[in-house]
Amino acid sequence: MSLIHVTNLTFGYDDSYDNIFEKVNFQIDTDWKLGFAGRNGRGKTTFLNLLLGKYEYSGSISAKTNFEYFPFKVTEPKDNTIDIIENIYPDYLLWQVMRELSLLQVSDDVLYRPFETLSNGEQTKVLLATLFLKENRFLLIDEPTNHLDMHARQIVSEYLNTKRGFILVSHDRAFLDHCIDHILSINKTQIDIQKGNFSTWWENKKMQDNFELAENEKLRKDIIRLQAAAKRTSDWSDQVEKTKFGTKDSGLRPDRGYIGHKSAKMMKRSKSIEARQRSAIEEKSMLLKNIETSDRLKISQTDFYTNRFVELQDISMFYGQKKVCEGVQFTIERGDRVALYGKNGSGKSSLIKLICGEDIFYTGTIRKASQLIISYVAQNASHLNGNLSDYSRDHKIDESIFKAILRKLDFSRVQLEKDISDFSDGQKKKVLLARSLCEKAHLHVWDEPLNFIDVISRMQIEELLLEYRPTILFVEHDSEFCKNIATKIIEL
The missing domain is CATH 1.10.287 (Helix Hairpins)
Structure with missing residues (x-):
């Protein structure tokens, strides 16, 4: 056990008028299982990079330990997984690797397959196993859940619960509750540390x-x-x-x-x-310096002439010769909030794209009401760039309403003038969601809408869906969100 002392830490990016951290003081015990909470853009990843020594800052960070950051960069995904592990940690012992993979419920045969052939969940688990091979390190784990399905999240949460000596950035409430014993929160003007899990911190x-x-x-x-x-x-x-x-x-x-x-x-x-x-x-x-505002959101869903929007009968989908799923059938009717469940690779995103009209090979029958307008939010927001005014004009939405929603989602006025490519991953995802909320659609289709989204914004979105009761089909692995929102569950 040792302590990490942060004293008078002050840091701001060169192109920013305001400092992200201003004379911050606290200390961390390297034996803790520390959750890291804070709204998007507040500086969670920046703080991890400061610990890693990537930026110059004023003040001091003193630690008698080395830091290790997750996720690792994989430069040669075509290599076998065992070679990837060796590149990251040359001193590994095979029996230790197999032990960690067993705890994560990953078969040993993944070690001798090309890394790129592993599912997203398998890749995450392999890299986590490699991370915990390294001894005498304080581990910085940055959002490991974004590519994990609900079952995999539960396994990783159980795994982390047996470990200690890490900072974990995650916005999944149930996940955090199960595997941390302290929480570090970035508030508006300070960093605060409390003993307990996310739920106890939130009540406090x-x-x-x-x-x-x-x-x-x-x-x-x-x-x-x-x-x-x-x-x-x-x-x-x-x-x-x-x-x-x-x-x-x-x-x-x-x-x-x-x-x-x-x-x-x-x-x-x-x-x-x-x-x-x-x-x-x-x-x-x-x-009032640390009170988080979370104004109510609104949605522009419009009325439709019929109650039945979509009907699927005996749908099977294929990638080349490989059958992704089969025998899928369900309906989406007015007011339904349909959650698609299933492991990674079970065809959830493909099914969503099929409903949205993309060209995907399938058998069976799909019926959509004529003139049905769908608002779609994709998983990936990394491609976004340009300014928000052009973005709103290109998508034919009201710019003032669009920006007002972003303000309610904790965007500062200065942030609204920046290029979208400079936004954090969570802020980019909020751009997609705000655009969808502005679109006058009959059906909203959201594919993992909460990836990278902070907890307070998740709660805002929950309140929105419960208040306005729009018709929505969504894929989401946040168990708390699904429990609170879904009126119908379809498991693939």
């Missing part, structure tokens, strides 16, 4: 937010009272000052020294009240 945060909101309400009333008092005193001071010169008709010569002294005294009192007011406002801004 809600209680703290409610306390601060109650205190703020009392403070707001006090500010109104101070403002009124300051205005009255200022008005009195002005009235007294005017009497120094008397009036034309009175013929009296006022004592200007006395009146000036009285006016100055009242002005001083006015300034004192104004100072108290400014102090109270500053106190208010400090009090």
